[in-house]
Amino acid sequence: MSNIRECKILSVYHWTERLFSFTATRDPGFRFVSGQFAMIGLRTGDAQIMRAYSMVSPSYAETLEFLSIKVPDGPLTSRLKLIQPGDGLLLGAKSSGTLLTSNLIPGRRLYLVSTGTGLAPFMSIIRDPEVYDQHEHIVLIHNCRTVDELAYRDLLTSDLRADEWIGDVIAQKLIYLPMVSREPFDHMGRVTDRMRDGSLFQTIAMPPPRLEDDRFMVCGSPLMLADFCQIMDEWGFREGNSSRPGQFVIERAFVDK
Ligand SMILES: Cc1cc2nc3c(=O)[nH]c(=O)nc-3n(C[C@H](O)[C@H](O)[C@H](O)COP(=O)(O)OP(=O)(O)OC[C@H]3O[C@@H](n4cnc5c(N)ncnc54)[C@H](O)[C@@H]3O)c2cc1C
Structure with a gap:
């Protein structure tokens, strides 16, 4: 089984010119402990751009939430900042982190x-x-x-x-x-x-x-x-x-x- 799953964007909120957050569907098989991060990303043609992101949502939530910077010309965030509800989001199956x-x-x-x-x-x-x-x-x-x-x-x-x-x-x-x-x-x-x-x-x-x-x-x-x-x-x-x-x-x- 692939270690990357596809989620759907549910909502997007832009806090400022540099900061936004978004929610996405959660695959029931995706497990994490509150405080951990996972790799998320987008497909660009045949390639994938993946970056580490901490989950904002608590471990028991049915959907996932992320808070993101918008880096000018950043390989991922210059694309990610344009996402809309219904778009696909890639999610690595493994979560990790030290904030436990x-x-x-x-x-x-x-x-x-x-x-x-x-x-x-x-x-x-x-x-x-x-x-x-x-x-x-x-x-x-x-x-x-x-x-x-x-x-x-x-x-x-x-x-x-x-x-x-x-x-x-x-x-x-x-x-x-x-x-x-x-x-x-x-x-x-x-x-x-x-x-x-x-x-x-x-x-x-x-x-x-x-x-x-x-x-x-x-x-x-x-x-x-x-x-x-x-x-x-x-x-x-x-x-x-x-x-x-x-x-x-x-x-x-x-x-x-
Ligand atoms: C463990 C871990 C958890 C992370 N969690 C998050 C998260 O929850 N939300 C998030 O937005 N990013 C998070 N990041 C950073 C994220 O992985 C990407 O670097 C970020 O999304 C920018 O991606 P990019 O491809 O556009 O630019 P990149 O090429 O990845 O970054 C370009 C430059 O932008 C600056 N930068 C990158 N991320 C940030 C940031 N968050 N705040 C300020 N400056 C930054 C750095 O100077 C970096 O060298 C995390 C990174 C790590 C290592």
């Missing part, structure tokens, strides 16, 4: 730190009831350059809290902190700067992170990840993996070439 709670030592608080499209895997994780069973609080931080890049803000601030199934636990345990670096906003600056000076934790009324209590999952630009790993190193936090869980895990939101 099983890669972390159990802790009281789980911080999900993202920049740009790095939000995608966390949109999946914050709708997974198991994650709330395992932690007292989930803190979702989304750092963008401009306010209009804060995708899913309405869903995060209100709609999800009214959700019949998972709304109550989200209202009790999820703290959402949107941050903007290049224009005026309630919470301004770069997430790593605000972690270093401690103001981030003061803003959300949480104690300074402790090895015993706090866990981090991080997905974003290579620059932010490098900065973040340096902080973790200074604080004595160790990166986890499937054979040795730790206090933090990271995933690249994209690879800089």
Whole structure:
């Protein structure tokens, strides 16, 4: 059997000139754990262009959702940004990734730190009831350059809290902190700067992170990840993996070439 399946696009939403999201049908055989990514792509003539994408949708959803950048002249996204409902989408059968709670030592608080499209895997994780069973609080931080890049803000601030199934636990345990670096906003600056000076934790009324209590999952630009790993190193936090869980895990939101 081919390891690439064909889905159908169901809906497309353009957030900005640089950012859009779309939903697609889900083959019942396609399995993933919330937070993982898969290869998706398009057929161009006889060839296929495939790229890694994190699933935005939770693992139990009947349809798939993705959040995408539009890279000018990008081999995939210059085509993908034109998709319409009814179009075909290729989906690799295998999902993988490091943003799994099983890669972390159990802790009281789980911080999900993202920049740009790095939000995608966390949109999946914050709708997974198991994650709330395992932690007292989930803190979702989304750092963008401009306010209009804060995708899913309405869903995060209100709609999800009214959700019949998972709304109550989200209202009790999820703290959402949107941050903007290049224009005026309630919470301004770069997430790593605000972690270093401690103001981030003061803003959300949480104690300074402790090895015993706090866990981090991080997905974003290579620059932010490098900065973040340096902080973790200074604080004595160790990166986890499937054979040795730790206090933090990271995933690249994209690879800089
Ligand atoms: C594990 C993993 C998960 C990913 N998940 C997503 C996702 O959920 N959504 C998504 O849009 N992309 C994601 N990407 C990036 C994605 O695989 C492609 O790189 C992206 O779709 C652009 O494809 P392209 O062919 O148009 O350009 P490419 O040739 O792939 O990229 C060209 C350049 O564009 C820049 N770039 C690529 N992706 C991004 C991005 N997301 N944000 C900012 N700059 C970028 C980089 O500088 C890159 O070198 C992920 C990458 C990895 C490794």
